[in-house]
Amino acid sequence: MSEPLRTRAAALDAADPLAKRRELFALDDGVVYLDGNSLGALPRHVPGRMADVITREWGELRIRSWDESGWWTAPERIGDRVAPLVGAAPGQVVVGDSTSVNVFKALVGAVRLVDDESRDEIVVDATTFPTDGYIAESAARLTGRRLVPVAPGEVAEAVGPRTAAALVNHVDYRTGRLHDLPGITAAVRAAGALAVWDLCHSAGALPVGLDAHGVDLAVGCTYKYLNGGPGSPAYLYVAARHQPRFDSPLPGWNSHADPFAMTPGYAAADGALRGRVGTPDILSMLALEAALDVWDGVAIEEVRAKSLALTDFFLECVRAYVPDGRLTSLTPAAHEERGSQVALACADAPAVMKVLIERGIVGDLRRPDVLRFGFTPLYVGFADTERAARVLAEVCAEADTGARSPR
Structure with a gap:
């Protein structure tokens, strides 16, 4: 047979x-490796790149590498490498922190962008990865909203005049079901709310089309289909139209308009940099940057x-x-x-x-x-x-x- x-x-x-x-x-x-949806395989050239980062950039240049080796600009530079894989134009994706932290930034930021007290509900995918649900519940408490869990297929009917934002997984982590990102996004936006998508199980496996489908905010990890390595930094997408008003709930010094001024008052940087928080995790960040080379020409x-x-x-x-x-x-x-x-x-x-x-x-x-x-x-x-x-x-x-x- x-x-x-x-x-x-x-x-x-x-x-x-x-x-x-x-x-x-x-x-x-x-060995047949069919667990890349949990941890992608190691690109062969990454160890050599990391040896150079550790021995030369860190070991010899030390503090100079923030400028001379481009460490400081890594979050947005690598974000622009991720952007084509999720259908985003440059300047809308910043890499850093974990998926959980970015879900928190995106969801609270979405509610603040809506800025309407009558919109007192956050709709969340009831089949979501547990962390997303935990973060959504916390974001609802923090913003004074009520969490409304619904099946992804019912989001379009569930959103309405009371909805501030909807958080949905593009692909269900248990079953592999792909949800209707274009249709759900259109329904959420037609209701006057903002659509936030978790792309952890889709980025690098299928076209996403964030810009084409009018997604407002999105997050995703890089250690699955993007092969960035265990615990590699996640990313945050903020559509260009929202960036001037995006108010991150985690305004760290790295997202300050003049971070080295060290002023007591916070003034947000322009663009996707508003999604940065603290000092970037450079070793994981640069391993991811090297890993993304496997996508060249694909x-x-x-x-x-x-x-x-x-x-x-x-x-x-x-x-x-x-x-x-x-x-x-x-x-x-x-x-x-x-x-x-x-x-x-x-x-x-x-x-x-x-x-x-x-x-x-x-x-x-x-x-x-x-x-x-x-x-x-x-x-x-x-x-x-x-x-x-x-x-x-x-x-x-x-x-x-x-x-x-x-x-």
């Missing part, structure tokens, strides 16, 4: 215009096409190899509703994933019963995909046999 699918996988890899990108990453032979549309082909092929292989009813896909079949991961419901998910990893198929899980497989088109191939499904079927069969064996 497997030979036709293996043959097709080889043909698909041979025709893949992104196949050579795999060589840019440090990957182990014999069109995000090409990445999206391969992502859909990979996830289609994986689901086809799972259907072919795994008995009906053993696993259930939670990821939508429709391309317009799918991110770049496949989530499979599996009653014994923790045990199955443990054995998969031992056999070189690295995915992850969400307790109690979801297997997650992330497909990063820059380094995952079709032969990887077929092998992952085949080993998954073997592990499931062994688990079922073991469950039926007499003790």
Whole structure:
């Protein structure tokens, strides 16, 4: 049964215009890495760049590197490298802090931009990643608003004259469902509110179109599909039309119009720099900058096409190899509703994933019963995909046999 699918996988890899990108990453032979939706693989050239940062820029130039090596301008310079990957023009993205901190800045900033006490509600994606929900609840308390959790598909109907802002995840972290960013944004803005998007599971995997779709504010991490490294800094997008009035709830010295004046009163810098807070985390920042080199010459549309082909092929292989009813896909079949991961419901998910990893198929899980497989088109191939499904079927069969064996 497997030979036709293996043959097709080889043909698909041979025709893949992104196949050579795999060589840019440090990957182990014999391991299929399908957890890039949690931590992207290391680009091979990053260690060399970081050795130079540490030994020369820090070790020799020391304080001079803030100017001579461009450390001071890194947050906005790297933001402009991220911008094309999320469909933003230059000058609207600043890199720094964590996703959680940026969600707080964006959501409180959105309520302040609306500046209307009658808009006393913040709508939040009820299926959101937990941190976003925690931050949204805190932002609601801080701004005197009421938090209204709704399913993403119901946001358009839920927003109205009382809505100040809506916070929605572009791709659901559990299921890989892609939500309707253009439609939801249009509905939120038509209601007179502001749309804030979390792009953690979409940036670097599919076109986002922040400018084209009129998004107000957005945040995202860089350690998943952007391969920036563990804990690499996140980013904040503030649409140019909002920047003159964007009032960050965390006005640190780095976002001051004249940071080295050290005046007691705060005066905000112009543009995206208003999203900065404290001293940038330079080592992680510059590792991210180097990692973004793998995107040079890559069109995000090409990445999206391969992502859909990979996830289609994986689901086809799972259907072919795994008995009906053993696993259930939670990821939508429709391309317009799918991110770049496949989530499979599996009653014994923790045990199955443990054995998969031992056999070189690295995915992850969400307790109690979801297997997650992330497909990063820059380094995952079709032969990887077929092998992952085949080993998954073997592990499931062994688990079922073991469950039926007499003790």
